[in-house]
Amino acid sequence: xxxxxxxxxxxxxxxxxxxxxxxxxxxxxxxxxxxxxxxxxxxxxxxxxxxxxxxxxxxxxxxxxxxxxxxxxxxxxxxxxxxxxxxxxxxxxxxxxxxxxxxxxxxxxxxxxxxxxxxxxxxxxxxxxxxxxxxxxxxxxxxxxxxxxxxxxxxxxxxxxxxxxxxxxxxxxxxxxxxxxxxxxxxxxxxxxxxxxxxxxxxxxxxxxxxxxxxxxxxxxxxxxxxxxxxxxxxxxxxxxxxxxxxxxxxxxxxxxxxxxxxxxxxxxxxxxxxxxxxxxxxxxxxxxxxxxxxxxxxxxxxxxxxxxxxxxxxxxxxxxxxxxxxxxxxxxxxxxxxxxxxxxxxxxxxxxxxxxxxxxxxxxxxxxxxxxxxxxxxxxxxxxxxxxxxxxxxxxxxxxxxxxxxxxxxxxxxxxxxxxxxxxxxxxxxxxxxxxxxxxxxxxxxxxxxxxxx
Amino acid sequence: xxxxxxxxxxxxxxxxxxxxxxxxxxxxxxxxxxxxxxxxxxxxxxxxxxxxxxxxxxxxxxxxxxxxxxxxxxxxxxxxxxxxxxxxxxxxxxxxxxxxxxxxxxxxxxxxxxxxxxxxxxxxxxxxxxxxxxxxxxxxxxxxxxxxxxxxxxxxxxxxxxxxxxxxxxxxxxxxxxxxxxxxxxxxxxxxxxxxxxxxxxxxxxxxxxxxxxxxxxxxxxxxxxxxxxxxxxxxxxxxxxxxxxxxxxxxxxxxxxxxxxxxxxxxxxxxxxxxxxxxxxxxxxxxxxxxxxxxxxxxxxxxxxxxxxxxxxxxxxxxxxxxxxxxxxxxxxxxxxxxxxxxxxxxxxxxxxxxxxxxxxxxxxxxxxxxxxxxxxxxxxxxxxxxxxxxxxxxxxxxxxxxxxxxxxxxxxxxxxxxxxxxxxxxxxxxxxxxxxxxxxxxxxxxxxxxxxx
Numbered sequence: 001x002x003x004x005x006x007x008x009x010x011x012x013x014x015x016x017x018x019x020x021x022x023x024x025x026x027x028x029x030x031x032x033x034x035x036x037x038x039x040x041x042x043x044x045x046x047x048x049x050x051x052x053x054x055x056x057x058x059x060x061x062x063x064x065x066x067x068x069x070x071x072x073x074x075x076x077x078x079x080x081x082x083x084x085x086x087x088x089x090x091x092x093x094x095x096x097x098x099x100x101x102x103x104x105x106x107x108x109x110x111x112x113x114x115x116x117x118x119x120x121x122x123x124x125x126x127x128x129x130x131x132x133x134x135x136x137x138x139x140x141x142x143x144x145x146x147x148x149x150x151x152x153x154x155x156x157x158x159x160x161x162x163x164x165x166x167x168x169x170x171x172x173x174x175x176x177x178x179x180x181x182x183x184x185x186x187x188x189x190x191x192x193x194x195x196x197x198x199x200x201x202x203x204x205x206x207x208x209x210x211x212x213x214x215x216x217x218x219x220x221x222x223x224x225x226x227x228x229x230x231x232x233x234x235x236x237x238x239x240x241x242x243x244x245x246x247x248x249x250x251x252x253x254x255x256x257x258x259x260x261x262x263x264x265x266x267x268x269x270x271x272x273x274x275x276x277x278x279x280x281x282x283x284x285x286x287x288x289x290x291x292x293x294x295x296x297x298x299x300x301x302x303x304x305x306x307x308x309x310x311x312x313x314x315x316x317x318x319x320x321x322x323x324x325x326x327x328x329x330x331x332x333x334x335x336x337x338x339x340x341x342x343x344x345x346x347x348x349x350x351x352x353x354x355x356x357x358x359x360x361x362x363x364x365x366x367x368x369x370x371x372x373x374x375x376x377x378x379x380x381x382x383x384x385x386x387x388x389x390x391x392x393x394x395x396x397x398x399x400x401x402x403x404x405x406x407x408x409x410x411x412x413x414x415x416x417x418x419x420x421x422x423x424x425x426x427x428x429x430x431x432x433x434x435x436x437x438x439x440x441x442x443x444x445x446x447x448x449x450x451x452x453x454x455x
Numbered sequence: 456x457x458x459x460x461x462x463x464x465x466x467x468x469x470x471x472x473x474x475x476x477x478x479x480x481x482x483x484x485x486x487x488x489x490x491x492x493x494x495x496x497x498x499x500x501x502x503x504x505x506x507x508x509x510x511x512x513x514x515x516x517x518x519x520x521x522x523x524x525x526x527x528x529x530x531x532x533x534x535x536x537x538x539x540x541x542x543x544x545x546x547x548x549x550x551x552x553x554x555x556x557x558x559x560x561x562x563x564x565x566x567x568x569x570x571x572x573x574x575x576x577x578x579x580x581x582x583x584x585x586x587x588x589x590x591x592x593x594x595x596x597x598x599x600x601x602x603x604x605x606x607x608x609x610x611x612x613x614x615x616x617x618x619x620x621x622x623x624x625x626x627x628x629x630x631x632x633x634x635x636x637x638x639x640x641x642x643x644x645x646x647x648x649x650x651x652x653x654x655x656x657x658x659x660x661x662x663x664x665x666x667x668x669x670x671x672x673x674x675x676x677x678x679x680x681x682x683x684x685x686x687x688x689x690x691x692x693x694x695x696x697x698x699x700x701x702x703x704x705x706x707x708x709x710x711x712x713x714x715x716x717x718x719x720x721x722x723x724x725x726x727x728x729x730x731x732x733x734x735x736x737x738x739x740x741x742x743x744x745x746x747x748x749x750x751x752x753x754x755x756x757x758x759x760x761x762x763x764x765x766x767x768x769x770x771x772x773x774x775x776x777x778x779x780x781x782x783x784x785x786x787x788x789x790x791x792x793x794x795x796x797x798x799x800x801x802x803x804x805x806x807x808x809x810x811x812x813x814x815x816x817x818x819x820x821x822x823x824x825x826x827x828x829x830x831x832x833x834x835x836x837x838x839x840x841x842x843x844x845x846x847x848x849x850x851x852x853x854x855x856x857x858x859x860x861x862x863x864x865x866x867x868x869x870x871x872x873x874x875x876x877x878x879x880x881x882x883x884x885x886x887x888x889x890x891x892x893x894x895x896x897x898x899x900x901x902x903x904x905x906x907x908x909x910x
Contacts, residue, residue: 004505004562004784007550010498012563014570015577018494029817034842036819036849038867039473043465043596044499044552044582045519050459064500065522067548069586071540081536085526092547093522095462097499107459108467115469117866119852122470127499131524141498154852156835278835329459362484364491380611380733387489394491397574397609411572412493 009132009140016413019360021143024346025125027171028145031164032123037147040122042104044129045095052096054103054328062130064140065093097129101146102325102338109150110329118151137313137348148338150325155268157337158302158321159275162286165306165317168341169285173355176309177316179285182292183269184299184320186252189262190290193255194234196227203227204293207239215239238290248288268301298322304339308349316345359415365452366416366432368395369405375420382418382430385445391452410435418448464587464595471868474815476598479801480580482626483600486619487578492602495577497559499584500550507551509558509783517585519595520548552584556601557780557793564605565784573606592768592803603793605780610723612792613757613776614730617741620761620772623796624740628810631764632771634740637747638724639754639775641707644717645745648710649689651682658682659748662694670694693745703743723756753777759794763804771800814870820907821871821887823850824860830875837875837885840900846907865890873903 006012013021029039045066052060075091098104101124109116125145132138147164149157165179184200191200202225206218218239222232241251249266256262273283294305294315301321308316319339326334350356366386368379379395386393394414396405402419409417418430419440430448433440443451461467468476484494500521507515530546553559556579564571580600587593602619604612620634639655646655657680661673673694677687696706704721711717728738749760749770756776763771774794781789805811821841823834834850841848849869851860857874864872873885874895885903888895898906 004565005502006498006566007500007502010500012498012567013496014567015493015495018496022494033817034845034847036822036847038470038818039477040470041468041473043461043467044584045462045465045596047460047462061524064524066552067520067522067544069516069519073536073540073543076536078533078536081528081531081533085528088528089522097521110459111461112467112469117863119863121849129499141500149852152852156850156852275835278832279839280836281839362488363493367491377733380730381735384734384736390489392489392491394576395611397604397607397611408572408574 007140009134009138011139011141015363016360019362020350020356021343021347022362023357024172024343024350025143025145028168028341028343029123029125031167031171032147034167035121035160035164037121037123037149040105040108040124041126042098042101042108042124044097044127046098046104046107048090048094048096050107051099051103055099059099062132063099064097064129064131065089066095066097067093098126099130100128101126101144101340102148105146105148106326106329109334110326110331113331119149119154120151121147121149123147137344139344143343144340145343146338146340148325148336150334150336153301153321153335155272156275158268158272159279159281161302161304161319161337161339162272162276163279163281165304165339166285168317169306172346172350174308174346174349174353177285178287178307178309180287180289180292180305180307181269181272182289182303183265183301184303185261185265185268185301186256186290187265187293189256189259189265190235190238192259192262193257194227194231196231199227204291207235207291208293210239210242210291242290248290252290265301272302294318294320298324300324302337311349311352313345313349315342316349317341360413363392364394364412364414365392366418366448367405367409367412367414368393368418368420368430369402369409370396370399370420371402371422373399374422374425378425379418379420382420382445386449386452389449389453391449406433406435416452462595464589464593466594466596470818471815474817475802475805475811476798477817478812479627479798479805480598480600483623483796484578484580486622486626487602489622490576490615490619492576492578492604495560495563495579496581497553497556497563497579499552499582501553501559501562503545503549503551505562506554506558510554514554517587518554519552519584519586520544521550521552522548553581554585555583556581556599556795557603560601560603561781561784564789565781565786568786574604574609575606576602576604578602592799594799598798599795600798601793601795603780603791605789605791608756608776608790610727611730613723613727614734614736616757616759616774616792616794617727617731618734618736620759620794621740624761627801627805629763629801629804629808632740633742633762633764635742635744635747635760635762636724636727637744637758638720638756639758640716640720640723640756641711641745642720642748644711644714644720645690645693647714647717648712649682649686651686654682659746662690662746663748665694665697665746697745703745707745720756727757749773749775753779755779757792766804766807768800768804770797771804772796815868818847819849819867819869820847821873821903822860822864822867822869823848823873823875823885824857824864825851825854825875826857826877828854829877829880833880834873834875837873837900841904841907844904844908846904861888861890871907 051063072092080088127141128144129141187200187204191197191203206221210218219232252266292303294303299320300323303320304318305315306317321337323335325336370376370379383395417433424431429442429444431440432443506518527547535543582596582598584596642655642659646658661676665673674687707721747758749758754775755778758775759773760770761772776792778790780791825831825834838850872888879886884897884899886895887898
């Protein structure tokens with residue numbers, strides 16, 4: 001007999017984890033829908049031609065490839081064996097598992113561009129797979145949870161992303177967090193005004209580390225990356241200002257006075273905030289972060305990142321605006337903005353902060369227990385009434401000792417047990433035992449139904 | 456530029472399909488939860504050692520295998536190439552995609568047997584993958600939707616399966632269908648009383664075809680399969696009775712009088728029906744089918760199958776009791792009973808019968824449209840009020856012609872557009888246009904909120 005195991009880096013989700021994950025996902029879905037986003041799903045498998053080359057060389061390595069069906073060796077010859085895996089791969093595998101939800105979404109938009117209504121607001125919640133080295137908090141299968149609007153450059157979308165993030169965290173009960181926002185154009189502007197136009201890439205990589213390694217080391221890195229002394233010098237005031245509680249918009253207007261694109265970035269941020277104001281919303285939790293860069297390579301406008309304070313975990317949500325989502329598939333000019341929630345990290349944060357609701361909103365509300373055949377029959381009858389009233393309920397299926405029945409309910413996290421003894425049968429009542437407090441009371445059926453269907 | 460495509464046999468689900476699929480899945484989930492079933496999820500990938508040999512030789516062929524990461528050729532030598540794909544497979548692939556939800560569930564139960572509370576009632580709704588030849592209605596990725604109870608042989612479970620099926624179909628609006636039920640022990644009994652004990656396998660395969668090919672051809676097949684003339688003769692009355700509207704239980708008690716196990720099967724069916732009666736339930740839609748066999752190989756008790764009448768599609772739900780789910784993983788004595796819904800087929804049935812609700816219960820309820828900057832600002836303000844009342848709403852993000860805005864709403868299936876013109880702004884109202892009827896009326900904000908939040 002084999003002892004079964006799981007592939008490394010993968011997980012089962014049992015009932016308790018599922019209830020908690022569902023709580024997070026339902027909160028997110030509910031918010032996406034409130035804002036007019038529509039759900040789509042794409043297949044787990046994509047053609048390797050769709051996936052390869054989209055995630056850099058490292059990403060290509062981390063794609064899970066699916067062996068062709070049937071005689072997968074039929075195209076392989078001796079020469080391939082000597083040339084190695086990379087040369088042989090195209091002959092044995094044509095498909096791979098999706099690596100993220102962005103590339104499949106881009107493919108979907110291109111393939112359906114004639115049927116879709118633009119602006120197209122979609123959300124997508126599905127697992128993705130990466131052949132990463134498994135480690136604490138990093139898995140080979142995990143859920144992504146993305147929302148994007150494509151086909152508009154209206155800043156209403158940026159404002160609504162902030163509102164959606166705030167609504168989700170309110171719903172989850174996470175209150176101490178920051179929504180950091182920046183704009184790619186501001187980073188471009190900074191590189192212009194310090195005299196290193198076009199080098200916002202390496203600039204961003206370096207100053208992104210300010211938090212961790214400090215300004216001295218960032219200076220060094222910039223010098224190593226070929227920034228001249230004057231440029232590094234000019235950056236000083238910005239770095240200093242970024243940590244101070246001043247009006248960063250006002251600072252940037254002066255700092256970026258010489259860069260048209262930089263000022264455009266500032267204007268976009270201002271307009272986003274103005275839209276929020278028109279909506280009657282404040283800027284609570286929103287924090288302009290002049291050095292936020294995050295996946296700079298394909299963002300062209302707003303950049304978002306959400307961090308939960310006082311929990312040492314990376315960002316739990318992030319996103320930004322891009323100009324050219326679908327260009328790689330031959331459809332140019334599709335501008336969009338999107339963001340995603342890191343469900344696994346949010347789960348860990350909520351566990352650490354003890355924020356999951358005590359009661360499982362999808363779990364059994366009351367279990368019926370009994371001593372004998374007569375009680376069993378009474379319980380079966382009651383069960384029908386409870387379920388007709390929409391009360392999630394069950395009967396212990398086997399005639400067993402009361403202790404065993406109560407143990408079952410308790411281990412399953414069922415909050416109440418309705419005991420059906422002779423007295424209850426005679427009076428048409430239930431002896432309702434609260435398994436948390438241990439208190440047991442006699443309730444009429446109407447009382448039971450009113451109580452639970454009101455929950 | 457490459458033109459993107461989907462791997463054959465796979466599908467994207469767009470917003471309309473997702474809304475409809477969600478309607479089906481939510482109806483099913485709601486019922487599973489009402490009856491105390493808890494959700495689990497298992498990984499898409501399983502070790503090939505978990506999957507191989509569980510689905511017969513054909514099934515092994517249909518497993519999607521995942522190429523090992525990194526240098527997948529490192530263990531392959533020239534000898535393997537000459538021996539072919541089957542010999543090389545174990546050296547290049549250790550994992551496969553799940554083929555159904557039953558084997559992963561069995562693995563889960565074995566791996567978690569010390570933590571689980573038995574009887575364990577679980578449901579699971581996830582995609583599975585099979586390298587089948589794609590054809591109409593058959594896909595390489597499709598959802599399964601299973602519920603099982605393991606660790607009890609109480610017939611309450613069988614009775615509840617009937618109730619769950621009826622509740623789901625009631626919720627979906629499918630009214631003309633039959634729940635066929637049989638018991639493996641009855642089939643065993645039949646083979647005993649016709650003098651061919653132990654041959655219920657081939658017997659079942661043959662008589663399962665009665666509907667399609669008729670008794671004459673079934674007779675022939677039985678003879679070819681080695682049943683003697685006397686046995687075939689004895690089967691005659693049962694076949695005749697199976698198509699007649701008589702009391703099949705009463706018939707079976709006489710027909711199976713000489714078979715202890717056969718009578719046990721009859722008794723189990725009777726008890727199941729008695730439990731339903733005690734629950735105050737009738738036997739509507741339930742039909743004893745003495746020749747129903749369905750996947751006989753591992754069922755040991757009840758066998759279920761659901762067919763929608765007047766729609767030519769296979770069964771839309773089915774299941775049965777089994778004795779030894781986890782034996783293959785070294786844990787014996789785990790009895791259980793389970794069933795599943797065929798989501799794709801149910802989708803097709805509902806489409807054919809026009810049963811999907813007109814309105815998408817997760818879609819935008821009202822879109823705000825406007826003529827100019829002033830209207831845009833008014834709309835932004837209203838949007839906050841609507842969303843605060845939980846009304847799924849959106850604003851057309853770009854300042855465009857009214858026709859374009861209305862087209863967008865119409866194509867997206869949004870039922871109402873709230874137009875924000877000068878008059879509406881002055882009176883703090885909305886010109887609410889019903890896109891189905893074309894009727895436009897002026898509503899106060901309170902009226903709008905009352906109307907939509909009551910929906």
